[in-house]
Amino acid sequence: MREYLDCAVLSTACCSQWVSDWLDAYKGGRLQLFPLETADSGSPDSIGVLAASSIRLKRYDACLLPITEHNLPWARTTLATAQGILHTPVLGLVRNLKAAALNDLCALGVADFIRDPPCPEELRVRIERLLADRRYHMASLISNTGISESARPYACQPPVAITQEALCATILDRSGHELEAFAVASASRCATSAESFRAAKSKVIERFERAYITAALGRHSGNIAMAARAAQKHRRAFWALMRKHGIDAAPFRCDSTPNRTIDR
Secondary structure: OOOOEEEEEEEEEEOOHHHHHHHOOOOOEEEEEEEEEEEOOOOOHHHHHHOHHHHOOOOOEEEEEEEEOOOHHHHHHHHHOOOOOOOOOOOEEEEOHHHHHHHHHHHHHEEEEEEEEOHHHHHHHHHHHHHHHHHHHHHHHHHHHHOOOOOOOOOOOHHHHHHHHHHOOHHHHHHHHHHEEEEEHHHHHHHHOOOOOOHHHHHHHHHHHHHHHHHHHHOOOHHHHHHHHHOOOHHHHHHHHHHHHHOOOOOOOOOOOHHHHHHO
């Protein structure tokens, strides 16, 4: 257990007053709190502030994000935009939020939350437990994959490509919150590029279709008729999607003898 922990505080204008009062009241403890900046939750430019701060946040053990009903939409969007980019665990300092909102925040990347008025010692313990969990997962990853810690210092949170791959492989088992968060993150990244709305939308839909068809074939061992029936699509329409994305059912079949007739 470390003697001191460093925690950054990323606040918004609507929370700045009560957060400042709390920071002023708590100083000199084992948990060192550092105000990062005050974002304007009403400005579109502030949506990417968490992702843009990812490099700066690496020097901190955690990032505290004050969230109320006033900046909840901003918090959801900025968390979705930072998925796969941020390596520092985010804790929500929540005020007057219901369980449904807390579930959304957790699905979007909040590692833990603490209610206002916060207890600094409770916050410190929560951060210590998060760090211990990350060290455990790091050790497990190194043990199972042989990847050295120096090669992947932030291996406890996989990069975007691995996250998308893992989601696509298990898309049929994902919850609505997880799929919504993935769609929001993809749309947010596209919105900051030069892509048109149509191009960005087509890219997300194409990725979903490919992942769904692949997962359905895998679940039904390459049987196109059964996969189409489970997807509630006509077999011809299902087959058309397979051809569109260049997906072959043969690799998903347990018995792939040369004389076997291909199910089309």
